[in-house]
Amino acid sequence: MSLPRADFLTNFEEDQGQGLRTVEDGYRLLDLGNGHPYNIVHQTVDRHVKRGLGSRIALRYLDGSRDESWSFDQLARRTDDWARFYRSRGIGKGERIFVFLPRVPEIYAAILGAIKIGAIVGPLFEGFYEDALRDRLADSGARLLVTSPELVSRVPLRELPDLATVHVIEDLFPSVPNHPYDPEPALSMEPDDGYIIHYTSGSTGKPKGILHAHRAMIQLAITGRWVLDLRPRDVYWCTAHPGWVTGSQYGIFAPWINGTPCLINGGRFDAATWYRYIDTAGVTVWYATPTAFRMLMAAGTQTRSAHSLASLRHLLSVGEPLNPEVISWGLQTFGVRIHDTWWMTETGAQLIVNLPHREIRPGSMGLPLPGIDVEILDADNRPVPTGQSGQLAVKAPWPSLMKTVWNNPEKFLAYFTQVPGLGKFYLSGDTARKDADGYVYFLGRGDDVIVSAGEKVSPFEVESTLVSHPAVAEAGVIGKPDGVRGNIVKAFVVLREGFPAGEELARDIQLYVKTRLSAHAWPRELEIVAALPKTRASGKIMRRVLKAWETGSPIGDATTLDNPERVTLALSPA
Numbered sequence: 001m002s003l004p005r006a007d008f009l010t011n012f013e014e015d016q017g018q019g020l021r022t023v024e025d026g027y028r029l030l031d032l033g034n035g036h037p038y039n040i041v042h043q044t045v046d047r048h049v050k051r052g053l054g055s056r057i058a059l060r061y062l063d064g065s066r067d068e069s070w071s072f073d074q075l076a077r078r079t080d081d082w083a084r085f086y087r088s089r090g091i092g093k094g095e096r097i098f099v100f101l102p103r104v105p106e107i108y109a110a111i112l113g114a115i116k117i118g119a120i121v122g123p124l125f126e127g128f129y130e131d132a133l134r135d136r137l138a139d140s141g142a143r144l145l146v147t148s149p150e151l152v153s154r155v156p157l158r159e160l161p162d163l164a165t166v167h168v169i170e171d172l173f174p175s176v177p178n179h180p181y182d183p184e185p186a187l188s189m190e191p192d193d194g195y196i197i198h199y200t201s202g203s204t205g206k207p208k209g210i211l212h213a214h215r216a217m218i219q220l221a222i223t224g225r226w227v228l229d230l231r232p233r234d235v236y237w238c239t240a241h242p243g244w245v246t247g248s249q250y251g252i253f254a255p256w257i258n259g260t261p262c263l264i265n266g267g268r269f270d271a272a273t274w275y276r277y278i279d280t281a282g283v284t285v286w287y288a289t290p291t292a293f294r295m296l297m298a299a300g301t302q303t304r305s306a307h308s309l310a311s312l313r314h315l316l317s318v319g320e321p322l323n324p325e326v327i328s329w330g331l332q333t334f335g336v337r338i339h340d341t342w343w344m345t346e347t348g349a350q351l352i353v354n355l356p357h358r359e360i361r362p363g364s365m366g367l368p369l370p371g372i373d374v375e376i377l378d379a380d381n382r383p384v385p386t387g388q389s390g391q392l393a394v395k396a397p398w399p400s401l402m403k404t405v406w407n408n409p410e411k412f413l414a415y416f417t418q419v420p421g422l423g424k425f426y427l428s429g430d431t432a433r434k435d436a437d438g439y440v441y442f443l444g445r446g447d448d449v450i451v452s453a454g455e456k457v458s459p460f461e462v463e464s465t466l467v468s469h470p471a472v473a474e475a476g477v478i479g480k481p482d483g484v485r486g487n488i489v490k491a492f493v494v495l496r497e498g499f500p501a502g503e504e505l506a507r508d509i510q511l512y513v514k515t516r517l518s519a520h521a522w523p524r525e526l527e528i529v530a531a532l533p534k535t536r537a538s539g540k541i542m543r544r545v546l547k548a549w550e551t552g553s554p555i556g557d558a559t560t561l562d563n564p565e566r567v568t569l570a571l572s573p574a
């Protein structure tokens with residue numbers, strides 16, 4: 001697909017002309033050495049203030065009723081207030097501070113203040129409930145939690161002995177201080193010291209705490225510049241809450257390291273409101289998910305035509321396959337292409353991308369970032385010939401690669417393999433293929449992890465919450481293909497004796513998961529069945545057969561299975 005604006009010189013082209021050629025060259029974009037503290041918050045906030053650029057807008061918050069802007073100067077002051085507060089509570093280097101707030105300006109300062117003093121911050125998505133919160137706060141040994149009066153009731157405080165301080169902020173929109181600026185120094189860290197932890201779902205076990213290190217700043221700087229193509233005069237909008245890795249790495253660090261103002265949206269998705277935000281804030285660069293684009297597509301052209309959207313110049317997508325129809329719709333609707341990017345919580349930053357000046361091959365996720373090597377490996381971890389499918393693997397390390405999996409060094413090591421003659425590779429768990437020019441095509445997940453609306457959901461976690469419902473004896477959870485969300489979470493459950501199957505009970509079980517686990521992971525469709533398919537030998541629930549039931553594909557050899565037939569007793573459809 002050709003470029004609609006061929007005259008546009010990108011940061012990438014300019015930088016290549018000046019000798020910035022790989023990810024590692026990103027060091028030259030940062031203030032390093034010369035007495036500068038080595039801390040990602042120094043690069044994100046303080047550096048701009050010290051250079052006299054503090055009056056530049058850092059964020060503009062919009063919701064239905066509020067319109068509030070903070071300059072970098074104000075962001076720095078508020079960050080420092082939080083840093084002083086954490087220090088006054090005796091939090092030291094490497095200790096875990098969690099922030100559980102809605103997406104308001106204050107969450108950004110609370111996150112940055114924690115990192116500034118050398119703590120590890122854990123931002124939590126505001127849609128989490130008791131089960132999800134307990135897992136994350138307990139596993140990480142969180143010492144301090146910042147939250148709101150509304151959200152604190154969801155936190156199972158009695159079950160969290162390490163949590164010494166719970167700080168409930170009454171006012172989510174405090175006035176920003178304008179007193180003379182007395183900077184709170186950032187603690188100088190080592191490149192490999194941790195700064196942020198994001199929990200992510202696997203196909204087995206509890207969510208894994210992926211720890212990232214300050215060295216990620218290099219890759220966030222360079223991808224913000226090359227892939228997002230950010231300049232200080234842009235207005236950038238990343239639609240993700242900072243509880244997700246996109247909302248932190250590309251909603252805080254990449255744009256602000258590049259000195260670019262960010263739009264922060266409060267409230268829920270609504271097509272007309274989102275279009276209005278673009279016009280009100282004059283958004284030029286926009287990073288969203290295929291699900292969000294498909295939801296806008298579904299809202300129709302009439303909703304679109306009530307808005308100008310002329311400010312948009314660069315669109316990007318992440319988290320799930322970007323279908324070619326959506327790219328064509330984007331071109332028609334906004335007059336610009338949508339640029340796919342591939343990465344994961346574990347990779348810390350974008351790895352496979354469509355740079356703004358390059359050809360886009362619809363259906364492909366793009367090319368590896370300069371300095372990154374991608375290979376497709378067979379089941380024995382050997383490269384496959386061009387065009388064949390296999391495991392998507394990336395040569396390790398790179399600057400933003402996770403430092404470890406919290407409390408779980410074995411899980412961390414299991415991500416890597418030695419490829420004879422090529423070195424150490426990171427195994428993504430995705431299956432993909434490469435064409436002769438190196439473009440990478442996503443084919444699916446190699447495991448049971450469900451990607452729904454761009455977020456990973458672990459069937460295991462949903463099943464665990466389902467079976468804690470008094471009526472549920474057993475549960476099996478799969479992803480069901482969905483035209484808008486990519487996949488929805490679908491649950492099959494078997495009831496305990498004495499509970500009559502019916503749609504009302506099915507709905508009650510759905511709501512139970514929604515209000516105990518998370519607003520993003522509940523089963524949008526739930527089917528009560530007479531029995532679940534299991535292997536006869538080990539009694540393991542066969543998600544593969546559940547998938548075949550749902551998609552109508554053949555279940556294959558059923559001789560080793562118990563209950564291969566689907567007997568539906570009740571259904572609560574999506």
Ligand code: PRX
Nearest residue numbers: 318319320321341342343344345430442456
């Ligand atoms: O399966 C891939 C899918 O999302 C997974 C990573 O999910 P998570 O760690 O939650 O991070 C999401 C945002 C960084 C991947 O293993 N995925 C991510 N980007 C794409 C994608 N699938 C297809 N196309 C993409 N561009």
